[in-house]
Amino acid sequence: MLKLELLESLIAVAETGNLSKAAERLCRTQSALSLQIKKLEESVGQILLLRDNKGAKLTDAGEKLLNYAYKMLQLNSQAIDELKEDAQQTIRLGIPTDYVKWYLESGLIEFIREFTHLQLVIDTDVSGNLFRRLQNGEFDAIIATHWKPQPNGELLFERRFVWSAAKHGQAHKRSMIPVALYPENCPIRVQVFANHNLLMRPLHVLLTTPSPQAICSAVENDLVIAPLAEFRVNDKMQVLDPDTHGLPPLPLFNESLYVNPASESEAIEQLRALLKANLSRLSLQHQ
Secondary structure, three states: OOOHHHHHHHHHHHHHOOHHHHHHHOOOOHHHHHHHHHHHHHHHOOOOEEEEOOEEEEOHHHHHHHHHHHHHHHHHHHHHHHHHHHHOEEEEEEEEHHHHHHHHHHHHHHHHHHOOOEEEEEEEEOHHHHHHHHHOOOOOEEEEEEOOOOOOEEEEEEEOEEEEEEOOOOHHHOOOEEEEEOOOOOHHHHHHHHOOOOOOOOEEEEEEOOOHHHHHHHHHOOOOEEEEEHHHOOOOEEEEOHHHHOOOOOOOEEEEEEEOHHHOOHHHHHHHHHHHHOHHHHHHHOO
């Protein structure tokens, strides 16, 4: 059997053309390197190296073995890399599209940097789709919003939404109110229509997008009104009272962590602990 350590010695001599330089590269003494070359020659039953005053040169047998040495070391390196990849556990995490930035800045980047043996794969969607995809086994865990506490969810914090319009705007005064909403299966969108009744002015969905930035821009420019998380309301907007303006009331939403029972592991527990450790920071950022 050819030992990789001996093959490394042969490669070092071939590339430097000198026993002294090869020994220096391998952090060995020249005598130790000479002994390794001798062991390698005994293993293959061939003279591999010719030495003279100018240095060292491989024989034909040495050249032939050199090609195999490179291949064997390359295969060894590939095997180690692939086994490391297999050993790296992957967590598939789903997050609502409009909150991914906050979660990245409030713990997930820290998690990725600290737990290098874990690969965190993040996908974004509206909460309704995240629930469905978790049930289908596409995720190990999700963070999702719901208007009712769910028995299998671990509450992170509660989130309040408000009707927002442009400051001094006119959109909310129209007979048919133009609104911007997140896509189908978003719990906020669902509650808007669930709580709308015939005594209220009709709503016209002018913009549907998963982008909170696009919705905020449309509100600021008085194109629409929209239900926004309180923390997104800025000085270019005003908050509308639902009773005063005949708008559907918005319930208090809860944001929770949901874990696929089949995915429970030490890695998931580490993720859960980090999210809980950052609850105070998250709550402040979402106020």
